[in-house]
Amino acid sequence: MRNRSLTTTLALAFAVTTLAVFALVGSYVYMMLARETSTQGDQDIVLAARHLRRLTEELQSIDDVTGHQARLESQVLGNTSLSAEVTDLSGHVLFEHNFSTAARLMWPHTSLAAAERITSDAIKAMTARDGVPYRRVATEAKLVDGTNVRIVVMRDMSDRSLLLQRYKNRLLQAGAAGALLAFLMSYLVVRSSLRPLRAIARSAANFTVEHLGSRIKVRRVPREFETLVSSLNGMFARFEHGFNRLSGYTTDLAHDMRTPLANLRGATEVVLARPRSSEDYQAALASNLEECDRLSRMIENVLFLARAEHPHFSRHLVTFQVDAELLRIAEYFEGIAEDAGVRIRVTGHGEIKADVELFRRAVSNLLANAVRYTPRDGEITLSVEALPDAVRVAVANEGVPLDPALLERVFDRFYRADPSRTGGTSVSGSTGLGLAIVRTIMELHGGSVHAESEPWGTRFVLTFAVLR
Missing domain, CATH: 3.30.450.160 (Beta-Lactamase)
Incomplete structure (x- = not known):
């Protein structure tokens, strides 16, 4: 109907x-x-x-x-x-x-x-x-x-x-005529008043996948419709941003997955080109296993980001001592740090209420990133600072500092820092999702993360609000 x-x-x-x-x-x-x-x-x-x-x-x-x-x-x-x-x-x-x-x-x-x-x-x-x-x-x-x-x-x-009786009849006639006249005049007035709304609808119809930059442009919009136009334009802007972000995300994902797949295919083709020794086959299989691990980590990270964006993502908040958790994480990375020739130091004291597993994952990503870009004989500091309304957890490493213009972009998905920072010893191949996961975890906790670049190196700071 x-x-x-x-x-x-x-x-x-x-x-x-x-x-x-x-x-x-x-x-x-x-x-x-x-x-x-x-x-x-x-x-x-x-x-x-x-x-x-x-x-x-x-x-x-x-x-x-x-x-x-x-x-x-x-x-x-x-x-x-x-x-x-x-x-x-x-x-x-x-x-x-x-x-x-x-x-x-x-x-x-x-x-x-x-x-x-x-x-x-x-x-x-x-x-x-x-x-x-x-x-x-x-x-x-x-x-x-x-x-x-x-x-x-x-x-x-x-x-x-x-x-x-005559007066009553005239009242009835006048009432019927007045109601009819009111209907006609009201119809014309309402139709005229809704003309801007029809113009808004026509303008909104121009917003399509091919014209994501289209916005509602209607002259002489009544004040009652200004909020509607502003809300619709804001929604269109968010759609455009989300669509472009998804498009870029898909492109980056396809590009990053193509690299390990190409490595797998190339190594396999080289080995199969002619008979090889058992050592060559073992080396090829080991190389392929590394590429498979890289793909597995990438898929795992992508799935985590997808789950974390769901409104009903489950968190288990508990109160714990931050310095104790940092010592556990540092102990876990001790062997990797020794191989990379770097030292890990933990300072400060503080207490927060957060999901322990997510906290460990965020700090581990930052620490792995720091180990990757810290030169030999360098030092990585895990510090805790308790403020009146927040607790700050910092991961600082010595090495080549980041360009200040890139401090925000490093948290984008599949973004990698400038090549000058790749001179450090790598723990494993980067998927470009580690810092994006850190930012997502902090958003889940209502906190924030930012990077600071100093002449001696780089510091990543996690800020947790104090929950009363």
Whole structure:
């Protein structure tokens, strides 16, 4: 099912809101008008009833009621909606004006006493048998001779009902027209307001693998969309960086794996070119084994980096003495260092909370790198420095310093330092991933690693934040 248009949805919402406002306001005005018309009609009834009772009470007897009909009729003569009737208590009509027979059959037997005050509270609503609505009041009046008569004053509310009905119909028509107009205007306004969003979508469609440098460029973007544009451009920049990094990473990986494979193939072809002695075959197999070890280390390092980038990479954090671990690592590298003709020294004291295995791997990579580039009779220092908010672990080696411009690049995957540093004794072939692994391990611990170049050599510093 196709999704609804945002423009249509918002326009309908505005139209429904407008209709609801029309309904609320119209209902309020309608009720106020109905109340006002009812109040005015009640005032006419009350005034007419009061005047009729006052005039009736001035008459001597029932015969005078009949004789003064014109005078009584004058109290309601100017209003065609008013009706009046005077009867004796037995129901015999003494005077009537504009009275409906259908209405007479409906008026009640109860009425106000002659001494009671006539107010709007005494007015009752009724509907005649012919369906005509009335409002009426009934009261008694005492003649001069002491005879009581009943006075009934009614008002035909048909004109007011018709007025209210016409007003109600016009309110409904105006509400429907207003809602339709609100929908059309809202549709146009929303469509116009969303024009920059459509332009953003068209511009974003230009971002493809072939155009990674494409960015969203829309003129006169509303402030509400500025954050969206900035976020999308930032996302595109990260995509471009990640894609280029992955592309370069893949190229470097293929290049570095091709070298040992080429060495394996070349050595094997040379040996198979003609019959060889057993010593030659052993030498070839030993060379091939070294290349296989190099490939194995490279694959292992690549798999570690891939696993470490997973959000749920498992770490086992424990608190341990850094200097004790450094002594263990130095002891492990003792034989390799002796073969390379270098010394390893451990200084300082400190305590951190980290994954011991990952810590050992990071320091071992740095130490192996230091042994590789330290000249004979040189010294490598493993030091610990405890700061108030961090613990710094440094691996420093004597030798040819790094170019300051390359201090950050050495942590890139498959990057190797300048050739001038290859003059040291190599422990084993480098895969170009050791320092990249060190940086990844430090990122997993929320720390950092950086290199410092001095005239006497190079220092790599691991900074672990102190966990409270």
